[in-house]
Amino acid sequence: MIALSLAEIAEVVGGQTHDIPDPSVQVTGPVVRDSRDVGPGSLFVAFVGERVDGHDYAAAVVEAGAAAVLASRPVGVPAIVVRDVQTALGALARHVVTKLGTTLVALTGSAGKTSTKDLIAQVLRRKAPTVFTPGSLNNEIGLPLTALSATEETRFLVLEMGARGIGHIRYLTDLTPPKVGLVLNVGTAHIGEFGGREQIAEAKGELVEALPEDGAAILNADDPLVRAMASRTKARVILFGESDEADVRAENVRLTDAGQPAFRLHTPSGASDVTMRLYGEHHVSNALAAAAVAHELGMSAEEIATALSEAGSLSRWRMEVTERPDGVTVVNDAYNANPESMRAALRALAAMGKGRRTWAVLGKMAELGDESLAEHDAVGRLAVRLNVSKLVAVGGREASWLQLGAYNEGSWGEESVHVSDAQAAVDLLRSQLRPGDVVLVKASRSVGLESVAQALLDSGNEGEVAAR
Numbered sequence: 001m002i003a004l005s006l007a008e009i010a011e012v013v014g015g016q017t018h019d020i021p022d023p024s025v026q027v028t029g030p031v032v033r034d035s036r037d038v039g040p041g042s043l044f045v046a047f048v049g050e051r052v053d054g055h056d057y058a059a060a061v062v063e064a065g066a067a068a069v070l071a072s073r074p075v076g077v078p079a080i081v082v083r084d085v086q087t088a089l090g091a092l093a094r095h096v097v098t099k100l101g102t103t104l105v106a107l108t109g110s111a112g113k114t115s116t117k118d119l120i121a122q123v124l125r126r127k128a129p130t131v132f133t134p135g136s137l138n139n140e141i142g143l144p145l146t147a148l149s150a151t152e153e154t155r156f157l158v159l160e161m162g163a164r165g166i167g168h169i170r171y172l173t174d175l176t177p178p179k180v181g182l183v184l185n186v187g188t189a190h191i192g193e194f195g196g197r198e199q200i201a202e203a204k205g206e207l208v209e210a211l212p213e214d215g216a217a218i219l220n221a222d223d224p225l226v227r228a229m230a231s232r233t234k235a236r237v238i239l240f241g242e243s244d245e246a247d248v249r250a251e252n253v254r255l256t257d258a259g260q261p262a263f264r265l266h267t268p269s270g271a272s273d274v275t276m277r278l279y280g281e282h283h284v285s286n287a288l289a290a291a292a293v294a295h296e297l298g299m300s301a302e303e304i305a306t307a308l309s310e311a312g313s314l315s316r317w318r319m320e321v322t323e324r325p326d327g328v329t330v331v332n333d334a335y336n337a338n339p340e341s342m343r344a345a346l347r348a349l350a351a352m353g354k355g356r357r358t359w360a361v362l363g364k365m366a367e368l369g370d371e372s373l374a375e376h377d378a379v380g381r382l383a384v385r386l387n388v389s390k391l392v393a394v395g396g397r398e399a400s401w402l403q404l405g406a407y408n409e410g411s412w413g414e415e416s417v418h419v420s421d422a423q424a425a426v427d428l429l430r431s432q433l434r435p436g437d438v439v440l441v442k443a444s445r446s447v448g449l450e451s452v453a454q455a456l457l458d459s460g461n462e463g464e465v466a467a468r
Contacts, residue, residue, distance in 0.1 A: 363443025380405025
């Protein structure tokens with residue numbers, strides 16, 4: 001964070017200083033909520049959670065070098081006491097962002113936010129110092145913490161914005177007003193909470209409503225609900241996609257033998273070829289979105305294409321591809337799942353597995369409400385249509401719907417199986433995997449299927465695969 005005195009911070013957040021001998025002492029380190037991340041000059045934010053109260057760590061963090069604690073009650077060590085810690089954190093973030101004057105890029109969408117954010121960051125940091133959301137910390141706590149990690153050298157601040165209801169993105173844009181706003185898509189993620197895709201579109205469109213007249217709204221030309229958001233912004237509109245009407249578009253899209261997308265990138269400043277290191281055709285749309293942002297911020301088509309071709313995955317458990325010594329390929333995409341990302345991952349598996357046996361180890365997709373049965377059934381059917389060699393559905397009711405969909409589509413028992421939990425899936429795979437197989441592991445985060453991927457990688461290192 002930029003250096004601010006404790007007195008300045010107290011004024012910004014409307015707090016009272018307690019046990020601070022010298023209010024001119026500056027916060028020069030990061031603003032953190034985890035006591036393990038505290039360093040010299042830090043500001044520790046004491047949140048009260050269901051199981052842990054950050055106030056209990058106040059003495060320890062000051063001893064570790066924190067300048068003070070942002071707290072909701074006095075803690076016996078230097079503290080700025082406020083009525084609501086989350087509100088104060090947001091106010092501090094807005095103050096810092098305004099003071100810095102950095103170009104703020106915000107993005108949202110039902111699927112692909114984190115992967116696209118990582119691509120944007122890797123492209124933009126070739127041009128100038130860039131700070132971006134780590135992982136998917138895209139809520140009312142993670143977003144201001146990311147914003148506060150910017151410094152005087154930061155030119156671009158790339159923030160992922162999530163939403164679980166109407167008004168959430170409006171709140172986030174009030175904290176960190178964007179100059180460039182990107183909406184990727186409107187899908188069915190969290191549809192159980194929103195009530196329908198139209199309601200999701202209403203929430204996602206709050207991002208473009210927040211843009212200034214001299215800003216840019218970057219919209220997916222291939223998604224009608226996103227494209228319609230052009231009427232909700234006073235900013236200039238830039239379209240990306242495979243449509244001929246897109247300002248930034250892809251031509252000659254194809255997959256390499258390894259399942260990596262390649263295409264000809266067209267921007268208003270020129271065209272250049274891209275061959276990505278990521279896996280799956282769905283990354284073409286993500287790459288075009290990143291390219292549209294980079295073009296808006298002054299990069300040439302050649303610069304963008306080079307950066308996209310060299311970009312990798314920065315966030316864990318998102319299409320992480322690892323080949324074991326025995327030739328088994330493990331694709332760990334277990335961070336999260338929704339119908340759109342499930343379909344994209346299955347198509348990537350099919351492309352990667354040409355001439356090889358493929359396994360889809362899948363668990364439930366959460367928060368789908370009344371659409372849950374139909375969506376799980378559809379994913380099971382798609383696995384069969386894509387000729388996935390074997391579907392392993394892991395878990396309870398939703399997993400049984402996955403397996404039933406596969407069975408009804410034409411999987412007569414041998415090509416699909418339902419197992420009770422992650423360990424049962426590991427046991428099955430250890431007994432049946434053969435060298436050269438490709439295994440996709442994917443489910444909503446709550447299922448914890450990353451443990452299956454890790455167990456398979458550990459097995460490969462131990463030589464426990466069955467060679468049959």
